[in-house]
Amino acid sequence: MDRRTLISLFAAVLAGRFGTRSLAAEAGRDVVKRPVIIIGAGLAGLAAGRELQEQGQDVLILEARDRVGGRLWTSQKWKDVPLDLGATWIHGVTENPLTELAEEAEAQRIETSYDRNIVYDSNGQEQTKELEERLEQLRSKVRQALKSAQNADQDASIRDVIDTLQRQLPVNEITRQLLNFVISGEIEQEYAGSARRLSSHWYDSAKSFGGEDVLFAKGFQVIVDLLSEGLTIRTGQVVKQIDWSSSPVRIITNQGEYAADQVLVTLPLGVLKAGSVEFKPQLPHKKTSALSHLEMGILNKCYLRFSKVFWPDDIDWLEYIPSKHGAWTEWVSFARAANQPILLGFNAADRGREIEAWTDREIVVSAMQTLRIMFGNAIPEPVDFQITRWASDPFAFGSYSFNPVGSHPRMRCHLAQPLGERLYFAGEATEQEYFGTAHGAYMSGVRAAEEMMS
Numbered sequence: 001m002d003r004r005t006l007i008s009l010f011a012a013v014l015a016g017r018f019g020t021r022s023l024a025a026e027a028g029r030d031v032v033k034r035p036v037i038i039i040g041a042g043l044a045g046l047a048a049g050r051e052l053q054e055q056g057q058d059v060l061i062l063e064a065r066d067r068v069g070g071r072l073w074t075s076q077k078w079k080d081v082p083l084d085l086g087a088t089w090i091h092g093v094t095e096n097p098l099t100e101l102a103e104e105a106e107a108q109r110i111e112t113s114y115d116r117n118i119v120y121d122s123n124g125q126e127q128t129k130e131l132e133e134r135l136e137q138l139r140s141k142v143r144q145a146l147k148s149a150q151n152a153d154q155d156a157s158i159r160d161v162i163d164t165l166q167r168q169l170p171v172n173e174i175t176r177q178l179l180n181f182v183i184s185g186e187i188e189q190e191y192a193g194s195a196r197r198l199s200s201h202w203y204d205s206a207k208s209f210g211g212e213d214v215l216f217a218k219g220f221q222v223i224v225d226l227l228s229e230g231l232t233i234r235t236g237q238v239v240k241q242i243d244w245s246s247s248p249v250r251i252i253t254n255q256g257e258y259a260a261d262q263v264l265v266t267l268p269l270g271v272l273k274a275g276s277v278e279f280k281p282q283l284p285h286k287k288t289s290a291l292s293h294l295e296m297g298i299l300n301k302c303y304l305r306f307s308k309v310f311w312p313d314d315i316d317w318l319e320y321i322p323s324k325h326g327a328w329t330e331w332v333s334f335a336r337a338a339n340q341p342i343l344l345g346f347n348a349a350d351r352g353r354e355i356e357a358w359t360d361r362e363i364v365v366s367a368m369q370t371l372r373i374m375f376g377n378a379i380p381e382p383v384d385f386q387i388t389r390w391a392s393d394p395f396a397f398g399s400y401s402f403n404p405v406g407s408h409p410r411m412r413c414h415l416a417q418p419l420g421e422r423l424y425f426a427g428e429a430t431e432q433e434y435f436g437t438a439h440g441a442y443m444s445g446v447r448a449a450e451e452m453m454s
């Protein structure tokens with residue numbers, strides 16, 4: 001065989017392997033080929049990468065951001081206090097796989113408790129015994145109403161269930177405020193979905209771990225660092241297209257082209273729903289249907305740092321009953337847990353989305369107005385702040401997924417199902433039993449790695 005024939009034969013083999021339409025080849029660039037490529041260096045992607053690498057697989061992770069961790073994001077802006085802008089807590093330490101990782105990382109953890117809390121009414125007064133009892137009665141009515149709704153044939157939104165309940169109660173402003181406080185504090189802050197959208201049948205279909213909630217003294221970054229150790233991760237690679245029509249799967253990013261025999265997609269539900277990544281061919285109906293039915297919720301954070309602590313320093317949670325639904329309902333104090341004059345205010349669901357359009361200044365002014373109602377006009381201005389906007393984040397489009405009316409938990413299994421032994425899926429939204437959490441994301445990554453190895 002002469003040299004020219006050999007070259008054309010080699011070219012033909014390459015064309016067969018990578019297809020004839022390779023953009024990189026057309027542009028004279030190299031296609032980077034690996035047996036396994038993982039898209040997304042969040043907790044799911046890192047978990048899968050670590051598992052696969054431990055089994056001797058050659059893994060490459062492509063990440064759009066210039067950092068690793070995704071919705072685990074510890075800010076180092078305040079050098080002396082690393083703070084989490086994404087997930088904060090290991091929710092329920094008992095048998096939680098993140099506990100094992102935290103042990104491995106020898107990470108210092110701090111327990112916080114919902115029992116160490118104070119509730120303030122809309123005038124900023126600490127709740128009286130009478131208000132506490134009234135609130136407890138309403139909570140129990142809400143629980144009962146939701147329980148009955150879960151047994152009803154027809155699904156209804158949590159808001160519809162509460163509206164029906166409200167019609168049976170004395171009509172007054174206080175009852176409305178208290179009901180909204182219960183929905184916001186106990187449901188919307190946890191599931192991040194709006195009560196108008198959350199399915200009463202399925203909103204709490206997730207399982208949970210027992211034990212206390214702990215946060216990391218140095219932030220969730222310790223887990224990101226542990227899992228990424230030794231992994232090959234290319235950041236700044238915004239995936240635009242995944243062509244899984246044949247093997248190898250081809251991935252086009254803003255920087256180049258990649259090919260792999262197996263590809264694990266850990267893109268957030270928000271990114272998949274937005275259609276920012278084109279799948280060729282389109283994903284099958286079961287997956288697109290799951291994508292259109294499941295939704296991303298919003299939980300936004302506003303950290304305020306003060307020169308001194310002016311609130312009770314022995315509690316973890318400050319709760320406020322606002323006149324406007326969802327406005328600054330929940331606050332975490334870092335005074336006891338981290339000995340720092342820092343408050344973290346949350347806005348979830350509709351309210352969380354609404355404030356993303358505000359300027360930082362407007363958000364801080366609004367937060368301070370609430371704190372002045374609670375602690376008086378003499379409190380100092382914050383010395384600094386940190387604010388999140390997860391709904392507008394193009395690599396998340398939301399905080400975490402929830403089950404709205406019209407969805408079903410099995411849709412998460414549809415999202416998780418591999419395609420043609422070459423395209424695999426992980427990420428918190430693919431986890432039927434522990435969706436919306438960091439441990440759910442981790443477990444989904446481990447599950448996908450097992451699927452890929454089998």
Ligand SMILES: Cc1cc2nc3c(=O)[nH]c(=O)nc-3n(C[C@H](O)[C@H](O)[C@H](O)COP(=O)(O)OP(=O)(O)OC[C@H]3O[C@@H](n4cnc5c(N)ncnc54)[C@H](O)[C@@H]3O)c2cc1C
Pocket residue numbers: 039040041042043044045062063064065068069070071072085086087088089090091237238239240266267268271276277299300301388390394395396398399400426427428429436437438439441
């Ligand atoms: C404000 C907030 C608070 C939370 N609090 C808690 C908590 O206290 N406890 C808890 O258990 N959970 C909490 N969670 C949920 C938890 O953070 C998530 O469930 C988990 O981190 C999701 O991990 P993941 O790997 O599925 O997704 P991600 O971490 O989002 O990873 C996906 C990765 O894909 C990347 N990506 C996106 N688009 C592209 C693209 N086109 N090309 C390449 N890469 C792309 C992203 O940048 C990201 O790194 C919270 C989340 C938020 C936002």
